Amino acid sequence: MKWYLDSGNEGDVVISSRIRLARNIKGFPFANLLTDEQSKKILALIKDAATGLNLRYLSMASMPEVNRRMLVERHIISPEMLRNTQRRAVLLSDDEQISVLLGEEDHIRIQCMTAGLDLWRALDLANKVDDVLEEKLDYGFDPRYGYKTCCPTNTGTGLRASCMLHLPALTASGYIETLLSSAAKLGMTVRGLYGEGSGAGGNMYQISNQITLGISESESVKRLEDLVKVVIEKERGMRDTLRRENDDKLVDMVSRSAGILKSACLLSSEEAYNLLSDVRLGINMGIIKDIPIEAVNELTITTGVAHIAELCSEDTPSSRDKKRAEIVKKRLIKH
Incomplete structure (x- = not known):
């Protein structure tokens, strides 16, 4: 491994x-x-x-x-x-x-x-x-x-x-x-x-x-x-402070990010990194329970531009964004 x-x-x-x-x-x-x-x-x-x-x-x-x-x-x-x-x-x-x-x-x-x-x-x-x-x-x-x-x-x-x-x-x-x-x-x-x-x-x-x-x-x-x-x-x-003062907003943010990752048709590398960051936070704070942290660890590496380009028949930004969304969706909906 x-x-x-x-x-x-x-x-x-x-x-x-x-x-x-x-x-x-x-x-x-x-x-x-x-x-x-x-x-x-x-x-x-x-x-x-x-x-x-x-x-x-x-x-x-x-x-x-x-x-x-x-x-x-x-x-x-x-x-x-x-x-x-x-x-x-x-x-x-x-x-x-x-x-x-x-x-x-x-x-x-x-x-x-x-x-x-x-x-x-x-x-x-x-x-x-x-x-x-x-x-x-x-x-x-x-x-x-x-x-x-x-x-x-x-x-x-x-x-x-x-x-x-x-x-x-x-x-x-x-x-x-x-x-x-x-x-x-x-x-x-x-x-x-x-x-x-x-x-x-x-x-x-x-x-x-x-x-x-x-x-x-x-x-x-x-x-x-x-x-x-x-x-x-x-x-x-600081995480505890955010949870205490803005719980609804925090839960909404990490849940929305998980939802986008599971349903998006196009994902840029920057967007994927930022959404995965939100989901990582949600998992570690006990808000998101249906995604293992191992999946986030893996996707943080494998959604990089070069990793996605290796899988694309045509190496263009749009084809990479489409392939990245497919890979993320497939990895996350398994759970």
């Missing part, structure tokens, strides 16, 4: 946890300065080092563009990986919980995802993958500054810890702006659904650490976890 179909700890607010480790191989320039020959050699070295990890090797150059964009929508690769595909690849587990990006900003980016708030398990998985690779690879490392990375903001541990949160009540109340300000003061950053430069589609926000130098991996994870727990409490409190 794909990891994103599950609902983990604090799953009413926290969609997923992610740990990413940036590494570079000693003796080679950073990825943006590699020659084609050096790039090929690095890919071969990493592929060999990963033999015991039971991961599929996917060459970006050998993959159709729509499939590459599907990987972005499933949060397996970054949008940056869509460019200069000849030098890039990804190692991927069958459940898509573990992915190793090759040739992005750094030579290696180990990424481990878990459902809900489960940063420590994600860190444990990432460190195990890192240990296997380091048995055969010599990483660029400085005793004083830590792991050498292309971007100075990753130098040190090379670790980026993040959580994806569903924050409809904080967004509706306007408190989200206070959150953004508070997070920055604590050395954290808040981004949209697909990370840096993206918007908060479907009321989804990604909170991650900014500091990697002069701090241990465990300290980074603990600080993020503590902040996320505060945000969870604030979001739940």
Whole structure:
């Protein structure tokens, strides 16, 4: 089963946890300065080092563009990986919980995802993958500054810890702006659904650490976890306030959204994300009882533009909107 179909700890607010480790191989320039020959050699070295990890090797150059964009929508690769595909690849587990990006900003980016708030398990998985690779690879490392990375903001541990949160009540109340300000003061950053430069589609926000130098991996994870727990409490409190002060309006909103998803003939990706956000809220607040949260988790991923385009004989906005509505309707009316 794909990891994103599950609902983990604090799953009413926290969609997923992610740990990413940036590494570079000693003796080679950073990825943006590699020659084609050096790039090929690095890919071969990493592929060999990963033999015991039971991961599929996917060459970006050998993959159709729509499939590459599907990987972005499933949060397996970054949008940056869509460019200069000849030098890039990804190692991927069958459940898509573990992915190793090759040739992005750094030579290696180990990424481990878990459902809900489960940063420590994600860190444990990432460190195990890192240990296997380091048995055969010599990483660029400085005793004083830590792991050498292309971007100075990753130098040190090379670790980026993040959580994806569903924050409809904080967004509706306007408190989200206070959150953004508070997070920055604590050395954290808040981004949209697909990370840096993206918007908060479907009321989804990604909170991650900014500091990697002069701090241990465990300290980074603990600080993020503590902040996320505060945000969870604030979001739940605001949901209770909405229920107490505007119960009829709240019930009407989430019920209408569920009705549209079950009956619409056309659905754009943006509309689907927003309606699924309402339904997710309704399920987690006990208002909607006939739709499982697993269906919403699945549709949040599989209604993306690339996923729908893969199923369309004609890739146009209107044909995608029609196909998206069909898929959503079929998935939801099963229940």
